[in-house]
Amino acid sequence: MSYLDLLKFAAPEAIVTLTALVVLVIGLTTSRGTVVAGVSVAMPKPAAAGAAAATRFCMLVGVLGLIIAIEAIVLLPSHANLFHGMLVISPLNSLFQIVCLVLAFFTVLLASREIPNYSEYLAIVLLATIGLLLLVSSEELLMIFIGLELTGLSLYLMTAFDKTDIRSAEAGLKYFLFGSTASAFTLFGLSFIYGMAGTTSLTAIAEGLAVQSLSPLLFAGIVMTLVGFAFKIAAAPFHLWAPDAYQGGPVSSAAFIASGSKVASFVVLGKIVLIGFGPVHGSANWHAMVAGWSPVLAVLAAFSILIGNLVALVQTNLRRLLAYSAVAHAGYTLLGIIAGGREGFSATLFYTTIYAFTLIGAFGVVALVRRETGGDDLRNFAGLRARSPLLAGCMAIFMLSLAGLPPLAGFFGKFYLFSAAFRAGANHGLLWLVALALFGSLISLYYYLIVLKVIFQTEGAEARSLSSPAQNGLSRLTIVFAAAIVLLLGIAPQFLVARIIAALQ
């Protein structure tokens, strides 16, 4: 295979890389001489105008790059497998590459342009996106690990990016320490798997594992691998970084961690356990537990649902609340993977996708409210209905979708997930997890309603607008778009479900 062919198949990744580099260069050439814009050091007027033009140009380039990358994915051949699974092009991978790119697109639109060193921030977002693309499109352990690391390192930086806020630095450091430990676990686990199966390609690993019994060594490898992914998807008890990262970092970083990173992690987790570890599935049925990866994931899911929902009950900061609810949602989403099979996996994929769009919209609202009121505690949302009925309505859509109420996408997603889980276990063996998840949803409705109560009922003080209306307009548009997606996928889920099911054939 020639390099030209490789470039053709890896066109989306290449385009995003190129965009990131261009954005960096624009930032370097224009930002010379201006000092930390964020702390509003008095700048000469022309220079300020020039910097603003440069950031706008950067954003335009970034957005264009992402759109072209999506185009490139559409133009790819429908099936290809390079280097034994290092880069696999299939309808499923392409679909989720597009989802990741769209999420990155939303993140770029939401990111505050007043952030210092905007171009660097944008470049890091794009680098993280490349990591996601690699994660989604690879079916080989080494490449998956590289994708994980690229995403992880970029996300640590994005979290710590706000140099004016000490909590951002704290969040970044925590995220980094937890994340690197988890990476070490994953790598260790993967090396065990490699040792047992003698290969790093997922399909070959499945063949290798099919002929051997579940030895303690293999089990240790599987558990360690899962620990790394549990960290990525913020499943309890590996969720401790999430509240700080969601609350401390810039809002757009949190949105990207909660959406893009999560979608890609679930896609790759599903592939690893369902394809690679398929032979050692085990069983999480309550009356017939069999050792394997599914009981491990079932325990993680149960812990996540309980801990996430119960701790979210007492949060007073909306971003922290969303973080704990994210833990709970990771638990629900795991149900589909535990159920396994085509139906379970497609339910997981559907749920994680709509969840990502919901959260990116919710974080968009948080970003705007933060810009207006200077905080993101629940009380900052008081009276949002009077200030902006549009944002309040969108937030209602996001919160109610997270709670799983119709006619929003979250309702259909939960129905799909839970019915898949119910169907999977022989003799309704997974009923305990489904009941637990429904119990969790019941708890979650309380805190989502509290958020809406504050927005719709409590009267709030007049807020002052801090940022330019144009930027707010763009963010608003993004939020409305996300709300429309959540609403439409609730009314017509067929649009996405049919695509996922077709891609899984």
Add this chain to the structure above:
Amino acid sequence: MIAWTIYITFAGAVLLLFLPRAFSRWIALLTTSATFAISLATFFCHDLAHFTTIVRAPWVPALGMNYHLAVDGISLTLVLVTSITAVSSVLFSWDVDERPNEFFFWLLLVVGGSFGVFLSADLFLLFVFYELVIVPKYFLIAIWGSTNKEYGAMKLTLYSFFGGALVFIGIIAAYVSAGSLDLNELARFQFTPQLQSWAFPVLFLGFAVLAGIWPLHTWAPTGHVAAPTAGSMLLAGIVMKLGAYGGLRVAMNLFPQGFQMWRNWIAILAVIGIVYAAAVALRQRDLKFVIGYSSVSHMGFVLLGLATANVLGVSGAVLQMFSHGVIGALLFAVAGRMIYRRTHTRDLDQLSLMDLNRALPFAAFVFVIASAASMGIPGFSGFAAEITILIGVWKTFPVAVWITGAGMVLVAAFTLRALKKSFFEGGPAAPSGDVKEFAALPPSMTSPAERPIHLEPITIPEKLGAGLLMFTTVAIGIYPKFLLDRIQPAVEAMRFLAR
């Protein structure tokens, strides 16, 4: 055509968000009146003996979900009572000044969702509409409610959602076992007895939470009291019927063997509910609490009728759903709009000092009619429904008739007590309540001499709404055959009947 009740209502709701507030109540009145006209017209031109499909379109073919609506006598009866209650609740909220657009938006969502539940022939669609009703109730109560509104709203919502979670499990169990979501197909499917034995109680209990089954009824009184007038009317008139209807259409019809195993327990809970709620109502001081508990008591009759598993009992239960929808709405309209909006108190001891009989003669008239209907005086719909249920009960649970008879005496007792205290205690009798209660009164009412003799007169929308409800209860009371002739064939088509 009946499907348009759903579309018109939701279209009206969406329209409300974009129009200036001056139009809001007119839009709401127009949409609800249109649904009323449609449902009444359908009574005369439709085959109502079977659950006949009216719309069917694929929705999520990958999972076997269809947009499938159907109608029979039972659903149409409930659609009719929904539209009647909806029209009158709009009329009784003519004075809502605070954010009227949002108010009527949520109100229409409750109404539209209820139409959807009654007309769905697809299990998933039914559940979508069922859950759709939950959140509007929360906002209606939490924003426009009165006494203890946030607590009442949250309690009601969490109870509904809890019931919804149980229903969810039951629905998934049916769906996964039969591989279909079509109610007509599911009703023909033979589920294993083992599945029925656990899926039926889960499903029925989930629905019955909303129907106010004892001991899961406590959301109802607090929710009714906290809700604004229209909210209480919708809760009593429509929402509680959703639960009973779900229990009949889904739980009993899908799992007949499970129903046979558990129906004695349902009957026991229903009888306890009737007597217990009536006894509690006897001791309430808040007029709305009295009516709230009376709703629980009346819904106990519905559950008891369902548990009989014979044609008369079940038809009577459906008729009672209709009847209580009208009467409950009327009682709450008097208590919430006619009395509370004017006197700003619902405390019976305080009301007894106000001589409301003379101040609000029309309200007194309406309340007498509503109380008579609620007690089951012949000539009103309540009598026709309860007598049909009791005849049905006599065939299966003779003992229950005796206990229920005692319960009906209690119902009469608390109704008369509320009636006397609120309207006919008469003039400046010696205050019987605690002295400290009076400290909370506005200064103008603290001394009998300064009592406002002249309250704001009853408005025309109130008279229209009350007239509609009173006419309905009397008309059905005199000629229940109009509904029963359409309900009975539909009940006979169901397969759980004990033959």
